[in-house]
Amino acid sequence: MGLFDKLAGWLGLKKEVNVLCLGLDNSGKTTIINRLKPSNAQAQDIVPTIGFSIEKFKTSSLSFTVFDMSGQGRYRNLWEHYYKEGQAIIFVIDSADKLRMVVAKEELDTLLNHPDIKHRRIPILFFANKMDVRDALSSVKVSQLLCLENIKDKPWHICATDALKGEGLQEGVDWLQDQMTQSNQNNQNMRS
Amino acid sequence: MELSSDAGKWLDAHYDPVAGLYTFSPCMDLADLNGDGENRLLVGDLGSGSLGMKLKVYRGTALSSESALLDLPTGLVSFFMDLHEPRVPAVAVASGPCVYIYKNLRPYFKFTLPGLDVNSLEQDVWQQAREGQIDPLSLKEMLESIRNKADVPLSVRSLSFLSLEPSEMDEFVQLHKQQPVKRQTVITCIQTLKKSTSDDDGVSCLVIGTESCHVYVLDPEAFIILSKMVLPSAPTMMNVTGQYDVEFRVTVACRNGSIYVLRRESEKPKYCIELSSHPVGLVRVGKNLVVGGNDESLHGFTQKGKKLWKISLPAPITTMATMDLPTRGFQAVLVGLANCEVHLYRDKNLLSTIRTPDAVTSICFGRYGREDGTLIMATKGGGLLVKILKRTAAFEDKDSTPGPPLTQSVRLNTHKKTKLYVDQMMRERESGTVMHRAFQMDLSRLRLATAKAYLKALESSLTPMSSSLSEPLKMNAVVQGLGPSFNCSFHHTGLSLVTKEEHWLL
Numbered sequence: 001m002g003l004f005d006k007l008a009g010w011l012g013l014k015k016e017v018n019v020l021c022l023g024l025d026n027s028g029k030t031t032i033i034n035r036l037k038p039s040n041a042q043a044q045d046i047v048p049t050i051g052f053s054i055e056k057f058k059t060s061s062l063s064f065t066v067f068d069m070s071g072q073g074r075y076r077n078l079w080e081h082y083y084k085e086g087q088a089i090i091f092v093i094d095s096a097d098k099l100r101m102v103v104a105k106e107e108l109d110t111l112l113n114h115p116d117i118k119h120r121r122i123p124i125l126f127f128a129n130k131m132d133v134r135d136a137l138s139s140v141k142v143s144q145l146l147c148l149e150n151i152k153d154k155p156w157h158i159c160a161t162d163a164l165k166g167e168g169l170q171e172g173v174d175w176l177q178d179q180m181t182q183s184n185q186n187n188q189n190m191r192s
Numbered sequence: 193m194e195l196s197s198d199a200g201k202w203l204d205a206h207y208d209p210v211a212g213l214y215t216f217s218p219c220m221d222l223a224d225l226n227g228d229g230e231n232r233l234l235v236g237d238l239g240s241g242s243l244g245m246k247l248k249v250y251r252g253t254a255l256s257s258e259s260a261l262l263d264l265p266t267g268l269v270s271f272f273m274d275l276h277e278p279r280v281p282a283v284a285v286a287s288g289p290c291v292y293i294y295k296n297l298r299p300y301f302k303f304t305l306p307g308l309d310v311n312s313l314e315q316d317v318w319q320q321a322r323e324g325q326i327d328p329l330s331l332k333e334m335l336e337s338i339r340n341k342a343d344v345p346l347s348v349r350s351l352s353f354l355s356l357e358p359s360e361m362d363e364f365v366q367l368h369k370q371q372p373v374k375r376q377t378v379i380t381c382i383q384t385l386k387k388s389t390s391d392d393d394g395v396s397c398l399v400i401g402t403e404s405c406h407v408y409v410l411d412p413e414a415f416i417i418l419s420k421m422v423l424p425s426a427p428t429m430m431n432v433t434g435q436y437d438v439e440f441r442v443t444v445a446c447r448n449g450s451i452y453v454l455r456r457e458s459e460k461p462k463y464c465i466e467l468s469s470h471p472v473g474l475v476r477v478g479k480n481l482v483v484g485g486n487d488e489s490l491h492g493f494t495q496k497g498k499k500l501w502k503i504s505l506p507a508p509i510t511t512m513a514t515m516d517l518p519t520r521g522f523q524a525v526l527v528g529l530a531n532c533e534v535h536l537y538r539d540k541n542l543l544s545t546i547r548t549p550d551a552v553t554s555i556c557f558g559r560y561g562r563e564d565g566t567l568i569m570a571t572k573g574g575g576l577l578v579k580i581l582k583r584t585a586a587f588e589d590k591d592s593t594p595g596p597p598l599t600q601s602v603r604l605n606t607h608k609k610t611k612l613y614v615d616q617m618m619r620e621r622e623s624g625t626v627m628h629r630a631f632q633m634d635l636s637r638l639r640l641a642t643a644k645a646y647l648k649a650l651e652s653s654l655t656p657m658s659s660s661l662s663e664p665l666k667m668n669a670v671v672q673g674l675g676p677s678f679n680c681s682f683h684h685t686g687l688s689l690v691t692k693e694e695h696w697l698l
Contacts, residue, residue, distance in 0.1 A: 099561050
């Protein structure tokens with residue numbers, strides 16, 4: 001870490017990171033973001049997001065600004081307008097919705113082939129959500145169905161989660177934090 | 193013909209070739225059975241042979257429940273029968289003479305069609321059999337003579353009795369003779385009709401078509417007959433639109449190969465469309481009807497029966513359904529064909545072709561699960577096929593029929609109007625009369641000059657005329673151009689068969 005970052009760390013100023021939270025409707029994006037917020041700021045009722053909402057939460061070294069996008073079909077064309085700002089992507093999948101796994105794959109492929117994303121080494125965190133549902137697919141199966149092994153030029157990670165209980169979320173966020181600090185260091189190394 | 197491929201528009205969500213689903217389009221519906229915003233697929237499964245009739249409910253890719261049906265289903269619809277919360281629809285399954293109503297997938301009510309008049313002779317014969325006055329063999333003879341003569345057909349009981357072997361007859365008579373003879377008709381088609389509001393979750397009446405050529409409208413709560421209409425033939429397919437309390441149209445395809453349109457407050461059909469072939473599919477797109485004929489053709493009609501278009505298809509039609517996407521304002525017709533293809537037509541234009549692994553017998557399009565544009569198909573071999581319309585899919589309205597070429601409508605790159613042209617036009621508009629008079633004056637002068645010259649030629653014996661009628665001289669003058677300079681050409685045709693041409697630039 002550079003001297004300034006250390007100084008910022010002592011002063012309680014954390015590095016800001018913009019994250020896009022994407023995924024189909026009813027996959028649990030808002031619930032996951034809600035879970036990541038401090039417990040006194042969490043909302044009790046989660047309603048379907050209209051358009052998008054901006055949420056903030058902090059980890060030990062980073063301050064995340066999350067664009068929680070609506071997953072409903074008619075709002076999905078809004079996603080691409082925020083690709084430029086995003087420094088990381090959280091993609092949430094409803095592991096219990098086998099029927100719409102193709103739709104999730106389609107949206108993911110569109111995302112990966114978008115000019116604003118395609119040539120950037122942007123970390124993608126997948127949450128295979130709703131693991132509490134009885135006939136949910138495993139995270140391995142989900143990554144198979146979404147053909148995640150084909151993503152060669154971007155760091156990615158998949159976690160099995162249950163957003164209602166908050167299981168598995170921390171692991172994913174830790175990975176994301178590592179990725180972000182690593183890329184910061186890389187940038188600094190390149191600069192110096 | 194170039195086929196637009198389906199790969200760019202549809203996502204293959206699910207295919208189970210051994211789902212064991214034997215059904216046809218009227219027995220498929222989509223409904224939010226639990227009120228949780230997730231639509232289930234309801235199927236009245238015909239089973240195989242006379243066994244295994246079932247009411248099946250699919251959630252996502254899996255069968256979530258099934259319950260046995262007593263008889264072969266002829267139609268299945270989901271409808272809201274009351275305004276109670278939570279708003280969950282009931283399911284109506286038509287089979288034989290009854291409509292079975294399910295609420296929360298439990299049997300709730302059974303509606304039976306009113307009985308028909310029984311032949312009095314038949315009744316007497318069975319009365320005698322009950323009292324033991326006649327034996328089964330003479331009963332058979334008497335029933336056969338009634339069947340041949342009477343104008344009122346026999347009841348189902350007598351017909352099944354006549355089909356028995358003599359050894360089984362006695363047992364059959366013993367079993368049935370105590371019950372009174374009843375003659376029942378059967379339901380051929382069932383649809384829903386909104387009662388008073390056009391909301392998606394408005395209360396709906398059931399509309400039933402029967403073998404006895406009637407159409408009944410049932411009250412959604414009390415299941416009493418609200419309205420009864422008569423058709424000239426037995427209905428096979430039905431399409432209903434409108435609201436019962438306001439105005440409605442029931443379009444019925446009948447077994448005599450005609451389509452009738454029934455309206456509110458008229459017991460008899462209002463319009464009749466006579467088809468050249470038997471209808472095998474009937475769907476409504478907006479205000480128009482699309483009818484599939486068994487001669488591999490598709491016809492478009494207005495709702496008053498005016499024919500709009502006809503196209504021929506590459507294979508016989510197996511089933512038809514409407515594709516309605518209100519969120520995108522898109523309506524089209526899905527036609528299942530025997531050559532394992534499903535065609536999508538908007539009016540007479542083929543928009544997309546979907547190839548299926550097996551011939552499709554049943555098509556249902558709508559919201560399934562949480563996805564609005566889902567196409568569900570059951571195949572001949574009992575498979576279940578689910579496709580989802582891509583969010584980015586766009587259908588091009590390409591006219592496949594030969595017509596005027598596209599270049600015809602391309603505008604030519606003509607020059608802009610010059611100032612001179614506009615000035616000239618203004619002048620013509622303002623002093624049109626003066627110009628006309630000047631022209632007439634000049635024309636008269638020209639004529640006078642011509643006549644003088646002609647006279648002079650005659651007087652000086654220049655013989656300006658052809659000397660004999662068999663060798664004529666022809667002159668043709670053509671003026672080309674709009675001015676101020678003209679091209680004037682004269683064609684002389686003389687006896688020497690040589691054409692002289694002169695061009696004068698004026």
